[in-house]
Amino acid sequence: xxxxxxxxxxxxxxxxxxxxxxxxxxxxxxxxxxxxxxxxxxxxxxxxxxxxxxxxxxxxxxxxxxxxxxxxxxxxxxxxxxxxxxxxxxxxxxxxxxxxxxxxxxxxxxxxxxxxxxxxxxxxxxxxxxxxxxxxxxxxxxxxxxxxxxxxxxxxxxxxxxxxxxxxxxxxxxxxxxxxxxxxxxxxxxxxxxxxxxxxxxxxx
Amino acid sequence: xxxxxxxxxxxxxxxxxxxxxxxxxxxxxxxxxxxxxxxxxxxxxxxxxxxxxxxxxxxxxxxxxxxxxxxxxxxxxxxxxxxxxxxxxxxxxxxxxxxxxxxxxxxxxxxxxxxxxxxxxxxxxxxxxxxxxxxxxxxxxxxxxxxxxxxxxxxxxxxxxxxxxxxxxxxxxxxxxxxxxxxxxxxxxxxxxxxxxxxxxxxxx
DNA sequence: ATCTAGTGATACATACTGTATCTTTACTGT
DNA sequence: ACAGTAAAGATACAGTATGTATCACTAGAT
Numbered sequence: 001x002x003x004x005x006x007x008x009x010x011x012x013x014x015x016x017x018x019x020x021x022x023x024x025x026x027x028x029x030x031x032x033x034x035x036x037x038x039x040x041x042x043x044x045x046x047x048x049x050x051x052x053x054x055x056x057x058x059x060x061x062x063x064x065x066x067x068x069x070x071x072x073x074x075x076x077x078x079x080x081x082x083x084x085x086x087x088x089x090x091x092x093x094x095x096x097x098x099x100x101x102x103x104x105x106x107x108x109x110x111x112x113x114x115x116x117x118x119x120x121x122x123x124x125x126x127x128x129x130x131x132x133x134x135x136x137x138x139x140x141x142x143x144x145x146x147x148x149x150x151x152x153x154x155x156x157x158x159x160x161x162x163x164x165x166x167x168x169x170x171x172x173x174x175x176x177x178x179x180x181x182x183x184x185x186x187x188x189x190x191x192x193x194x195x196x197x198x199x200x201x202x203x204x205x
Numbered sequence: 206x207x208x209x210x211x212x213x214x215x216x217x218x219x220x221x222x223x224x225x226x227x228x229x230x231x232x233x234x235x236x237x238x239x240x241x242x243x244x245x246x247x248x249x250x251x252x253x254x255x256x257x258x259x260x261x262x263x264x265x266x267x268x269x270x271x272x273x274x275x276x277x278x279x280x281x282x283x284x285x286x287x288x289x290x291x292x293x294x295x296x297x298x299x300x301x302x303x304x305x306x307x308x309x310x311x312x313x314x315x316x317x318x319x320x321x322x323x324x325x326x327x328x329x330x331x332x333x334x335x336x337x338x339x340x341x342x343x344x345x346x347x348x349x350x351x352x353x354x355x356x357x358x359x360x361x362x363x364x365x366x367x368x369x370x371x372x373x374x375x376x377x378x379x380x381x382x383x384x385x386x387x388x389x390x391x392x393x394x395x396x397x398x399x400x401x402x403x404x405x406x407x408x409x410x
Numbered sequence: 411a412t413c414t415a416g417t418g419a420t421a422c423a424t425a426c427t428g429t430a431t432c433t434t435t436a437c438t439g440t
Numbered sequence: 441a442c443a444g445t446a447a448a449g450a451t452a453c454a455g456t457a458t459g460t461a462t463c464a465c466t467a468g469a470t
Contacts, residue, residue, distance in 0.1 A: 009436060009447055030318075031262070034426060045449050050428065057236070064321040072328060089332050090361050090385045094377035097365060107321060108366045113235075113312055116269040121363070123277060127294050132396055140397045143383065144375070147364070148395050151387045154363020155356050156295050158326070160302060161313045162355045170349070170408070172299035177406035178348065180295050182356045184403055186391025190353050191337055192345045198389055201382035203375070214416055214467065239457060250418050255459065411470100418465070425458075434449070440442090 003051060014052055016042040018063045021056075025106050030060070060106075067103045071096050117157065125153035141200035152183040208256060219257055221247040223268045226261075230311050235265070265311075272308045276301050322362065329358035346405035357388040 003010055020042035024033045035056060039046040053059045074096065075089040097104045110118065128149035132139070139145060159179045163170070170178075182190060188198075208215055225247035229238045240261065244251040258264040279301065280294040302309045315323065333354035337344070344350060364384045368375070375383075387395060393403075 004446075007437070007447070013448080035428095036426070046427095047429085047450085048448060051447075055427090060318065061321070064318060068321055068324060071325070075328070075332065078332070088381070088385050089329060091378070091381040093329075093361070093365060094368075094381040097369065098377050101369070104369060107318055108369060109318065113265065113269060113314070116266070116273055116312060119273060120276070123280070124294060124298075127280065127283070128392075132392075135396050135398060137396050137398070139395050143395055147375075147380075147383060148387060148392060150367045151360050151364050151384060152392055154367070155360035155388075156298070158359020158363055159352070159356050160298060162359070163299075164302065164306070164309060164313060170352075172303050173296070174406060174408055175352075176293070176296040176299040178352060179356060180293050181403055181406050182353060182391070183360075184392045186387070186394065187333075187353060187357055187389045189391065190344050190348055191340050191342050193340060193342065198386055201379060201386050203379055209415075212416070212468075218417080240459095241457070251458095252419085252460085253417060256416075260458090414467105414469080416465105416467080418463105420462085420464105422461085423459090425456100427454100427456075429454090430452085432450085432452105434447105436445105436447075438443105438445080440444105 010052075013042075013044065013048060014062070016044065017049060017052065017059060021059055022063060022102055022106055025109060026102060030056075030109065063103065064107055067100055067107065070100075121150070121153045121157055124156055125149040128152045141202050143200070155179065155183050215257075218247075218249065218253060219267070221249065222254060222257065222264060226264055227268060227307055227311055230314060231307060235261075235311075235314065268308065269312055272305055272312065275305075326355070326358045326362055329361055330354040333357045346407050348405070360384065360388050 005011070005014075017038060021033065021038050024037055024041055033056065035049050036046050038056075038059070039049050049059075053062065071093065074092045078089055078092075125146070126149070129145055132145050132148065139148060156179050159175070159182075163172075163175050188194075188196065210216070210219075222243060226238065226243050229242055229246055238261065240254050241251050243261075243264070244254050254264075258267065276298065279297045283294055283297075330351070331354070334350055337350050337353065344353060361384050364380070364387075368380050393399075393401065
């Protein structure tokens with residue numbers, strides 16, 4: 001007696017619940033949204049929620065899975081060569097974010113722990129900006145300093161998370177030097193490509 | 206009639222609650238820990254929790270703030286020059302993670318939305334690994350391919366989050382090209398430093 | 411030794427969760 | 441168009457978590 005997802009009533013209901021949930025999360029944050037809230041916002045009986053989802057978590061996953069699958073489908077076309085050629089899966093990500101801004105905001109929306117990570121990232125980015133200023137140079141191509149700094153800070157924190165998650169496969173000291181080196185010198189230098197130097201992006205085409 | 210934090214009983218209580226909370230989060234995940242659970246684990250009356258914290262969220266913040274302050278204090282010593290010289294705030298981060306592994310696991314521990322980000326990061330890292338293989342070269346200095354890939358993927362996603370958070374200050378297209386370029390060429394190239402090339406880190410000292 | 415402030419025990423109102431039962435409404439296939 | 445079926449609505453209820461109030465107890469400061 002499972003529910004038939006092709007039934008138009010079911011599609012309406014599920015879509016209604018998903019959209020209501022997204023609106024509420026953006027308005028008041030994930031934790032403080034109750035299932036009654038979702039049902040009320042979607043103008044449905046509370047019990048209808050339970051006919052489709054076990055809990056809030058499952059509804060959230062459902063919302064974001066669709067988003068994820070959509071993005072993945074679009075990046076499948078890319079050949080590895082595309083990466084160096086300028087147009088890349090990253091481009092697809094940004095386009096997709098433009099289209100699905102609300103859902104991406106939910107995806108990235110913070111819970112308690114996230115704000116501390118945010119502050120940490122901000123702090124590391126600040127250190128990076130100091131380092132840039134200390135060189136006494138202007139970034140080439142008018143690259144915004146903030147952007148360079150957050151790029152580096154995100155890489156450092158992300159790699160640190162990966163390291164813990166993987167059960168610390170390398171020594172901490174090696175990771176730290178490695179992580180910094182990669183931010184300083186970049187992907188191409190890491191694989192020994194020196195003959196190809198991609199052009200610096202500029203704001204005005 | 207606020208509580209005096211210098212009272213040894215208060216310090217004991219708060220520390221007990223914090224430690225109990227961390228244990229429970231690592232065991233069963235943030236969402237499924239109730240305040241009663243925390244009190245039981247800390248061997249205290251439930252009402253004692255409310256005398257110190259408004260809710261779970263506040264306790265979590267308290268736990269992580271201490272961690273954050275500790276880390277920040279240690280990175281304050283660094284001059285900007287240190288960054289290029291090899292020893293950096295990143296090194297301090299990894300050392301701190303070694304010491305406070307449990308708390309960092311809580312900090313990075315995932316909620317629903319996080320696992321989708323995780324999958325996204327994994328996917329982008331996969332694309333990056335394809336790109337590395339497509340060059341037909343071996344990473345210099347025996348750098349692990351996975352590490353290079355996750356470094357890049359984290360930077361891309363982190364910068365995308367920053368972009369949304371800042372209210373999309375630059376065009377999506379520019380961000381995408383910029384973000385990719387930074388990963389490819391790195392921080393030093395971005396600020397036009399070509400005369401200094403930091404040595405590639407190696408595993409064995 | 412005494413006063414004070416923090417903790418424990420108990421109780422209670424409220425809100426949320428998850429399920430059960432029955433009725434009403436909307437879709438499907440013929 | 442209509443009968444059969446499956447989903448949604450209405451109502452109710454048990455179980456649990458939250459947040460607060462009151463009073464008794466006990467550890468710490470002087």
